[in-house]
Amino acid sequence: MNFLKRQNGIAPIVITPPASLEMPNFRELWEYKGLFFFLIRRDIKLRFQQTVIGFLWVVLQPLIQMLIFYVILGVLVKVPTNGIPYHLFFLSAFVVWQFFIQVVNGCAYSLVGNIGVITKSYFPRLALPLSTIASALIDFVVSFLVLQVFLLFDKNYPVTYRYLLLPVLLIITVIFSSGVGMLFGALMVVFRDTKNLLGFILLMWMYVTPIIYPVSIAPEKYRILFYLNPLTSLVDAYRWVFLGQGSLPKISYLLISLVVATLIWFIGAIAFRAMENRIADVM
Amino acid sequence: MRQLAIRAENVWKEYRIRHNLEGPQTSFKAVLNIPFNRLKRNSEEYPRLKRSEPFFALKDVSFDVEHGESIGLMGRNGTGKSTLLKILSRITRPSKGKITLYQRVNALLEVGTGFNTELSGRENIYLNGSFLGMKTFEIRQKFEEIVAFSEVEQFIDTPVKYYSSGMFVRLAFSVAVHLTPEILLLDEILSVGDAGFQQKSMRKMKELLGSGATIILVSHNAQAIRDICKRAIWLDKGGIQEDGLSSIVAEKYSAFLDSLAS
Numbered sequence: 001m002n003f004l005k006r007q008n009g010i011a012p013i014v015i016t017p018p019a020s021l022e023m024p025n026f027r028e029l030w031e032y033k034g035l036f037f038f039l040i041r042r043d044i045k046l047r048f049q050q051t052v053i054g055f056l057w058v059v060l061q062p063l064i065q066m067l068i069f070y071v072i073l074g075v076l077v078k079v080p081t082n083g084i085p086y087h088l089f090f091l092s093a094f095v096v097w098q099f100f101i102q103v104v105n106g107c108a109y110s111l112v113g114n115i116g117v118i119t120k121s122y123f124p125r126l127a128l129p130l131s132t133i134a135s136a137l138i139d140f141v142v143s144f145l146v147l148q149v150f151l152l153f154d155k156n157y158p159v160t161y162r163y164l165l166l167p168v169l170l171i172i173t174v175i176f177s178s179g180v181g182m183l184f185g186a187l188m189v190v191f192r193d194t195k196n197l198l199g200f201i202l203l204m205w206m207y208v209t210p211i212i213y214p215v216s217i218a219p220e221k222y223r224i225l226f227y228l229n230p231l232t233s234l235v236d237a238y239r240w241v242f243l244g245q246g247s248l249p250k251i252s253y254l255l256i257s258l259v260v261a262t263l264i265w266f267i268g269a270i271a272f273r274a275m276e277n278r279i280a281d282v283m
Numbered sequence: 284m285r286q287l288a289i290r291a292e293n294v295w296k297e298y299r300i301r302h303n304l305e306g307p308q309t310s311f312k313a314v315l316n317i318p319f320n321r322l323k324r325n326s327e328e329y330p331r332l333k334r335s336e337p338f339f340a341l342k343d344v345s346f347d348v349e350h351g352e353s354i355g356l357m358g359r360n361g362t363g364k365s366t367l368l369k370i371l372s373r374i375t376r377p378s379k380g381k382i383t384l385y386q387r388v389n390a391l392l393e394v395g396t397g398f399n400t401e402l403s404g405r406e407n408i409y410l411n412g413s414f415l416g417m418k419t420f421e422i423r424q425k426f427e428e429i430v431a432f433s434e435v436e437q438f439i440d441t442p443v444k445y446y447s448s449g450m451f452v453r454l455a456f457s458v459a460v461h462l463t464p465e466i467l468l469l470d471e472i473l474s475v476g477d478a479g480f481q482q483k484s485m486r487k488m489k490e491l492l493g494s495g496a497t498i499i500l501v502s503h504n505a506q507a508i509r510d511i512c513k514r515a516i517w518l519d520k521g522g523i524q525e526d527g528l529s530s531i532v533a534e535k536y537s538a539f540l541d542s543l544a545s
Binding site for chain 1: 298308311312314369370371372373374375376377378379380381382383385388390392400401402406409410413415416417418419441520
């Protein structure tokens with residue numbers, strides 16, 4: 001049976017009908033790491049090529065939103081923020097929120113947005129959503145620097161040992177947001193309305209997450225409800241890193257977030273795989 | 284020595300044909316309407332039509348392909364040729380059966396797959412190559428050759444959207460045939476470019492075959508299949524009608540077409 005071996009020693013590829021639940025194939029993804037590189041390059045290039053002021057957008061977007069919320073909620077409504085200047089309070093959570101929705105949107109549109117290549121060539125489809133994380137990260141770095149500039153002006157919020165937690169928080173955020181995004185990406189293959197639904201859900205999601213207000217404005221007994229939203233404790237943890245507000249998030253809480261995020265990621269990835277098997281047939 | 288490149292065992296592909304009584308179910312509204320439509324359908328004004336029916340694009344297809352073979356796929360439109368290529372290139376999966384690939388597959392089902400018109404020719408070569416599963420260094424090695432073959436040297440750093448359609452097609456074809464496929468799947472693309480380029484691609488194809496590549500080619504051009512392929516498979520209604528020497532199969536196929544016409 002020697003002839004059954006592939007000449008270069010790699011196991012032959014067996015194509016079978018899709019199973020109902022399939023796990024992501026990490027080994028294959030790794031073999032296609034070159035593709036990741038070029039997808040990321042493509043994303044970044046196209047974004048900055050097609051817009052007139054290109055890179056400035058990334059800086060302007062959080063700034064303009066900050067200005068609006070600062071005037072409305074900080075100056076006019078005077079939302080209590082435990083003595084933290086409102087613009088810092090807002091920006092420290094908003095940069096995270098922006099990163100979150102960028103990953104969710106990137107992953108959600110990655111199947112229907114790349115239909116041209118999906119129906120014409122084979123590659124591990126998971127490379128599409130996962131590569132969008134990189135360009136979102138680049139944007140995050142930029143808006144993070146904007147935040148740092150404002151923190152620097154205030155002089156009360158130096159960079160401290162707390163920033164050591166930042167990579168951990170980012171990892172949890174990436175896992176959670178790409179999981180949510182892939183779930184919507186799978187849904188979008190079946191239902192075109194998902195686009196409208198996604199925009200609506202994200203808007204609602206922003207309002208139930210303590211970004212423009214602190215949880216402390218809610219009556220004590222209802223506060224626990226906010227924490228059903230996994231983003232609430234994440235935003236709290238980011239604020240602790242950036243502003244020193246509150247206390248060090250308990251390791252057990254972080255672990256729970258990590259476990260929940262990973263669970264969501266796998267649900268998203270499995271749904272995504274189920275749909276990638278169908279997409280070439282339905283579109 | 285006999286060496287297998289592809290083995291297909293009892294491959295079936297089922298599609299669902301929708302009877303659009305109530306429009307495609309691609310919106311939430313349509314899904315919410317399902318129970319009401321069902322009531323309506325069971326009432327007397329509406330005939331009892333099933334919502335969908337199975338359609339078999341491939342029925343129990345089995346064949347072996349050996350290293351270095353060149354096979355032409357023929358058949359009328361809608362007889363499963365493209366479906367078979369899509370399964371072999373792993374774009375869609377079979378409903379039943381099993382296919383084993385012992386070599387690396389490179390498919391060119393449509394010219395310019397994965398080309399982004401905003402990017403330059405150079406960037407597209409790398410992007411397309413990586414979609415086809417090539418390692419970056421492999422693409423770099425072949426880069427000069429690809430560019431030379433496609434005859435677009437001058438415009439290699441120009442966004443592809445400014446290319447003429449001929450240039451675009453030449454570059455895409457060049458990428459596909461140069462990125463060292465062990466198995467090359469081609470769907471109706473021998474007709475790309477002008478006569479000169481067609482001859483050139485024909486030569487390239489023969490050169491690939493000479494170097495031991497396995498080629499499966501879908502074409503309506505019986506002459507092209509006879510020229511390039513030793514073996515031909517004739518598909519009809521999703522099943523294999525004939526499998527043998529390309530000259531013989533091509534003859535039977537054209538006789539069949541004649542009988543239909545008369």
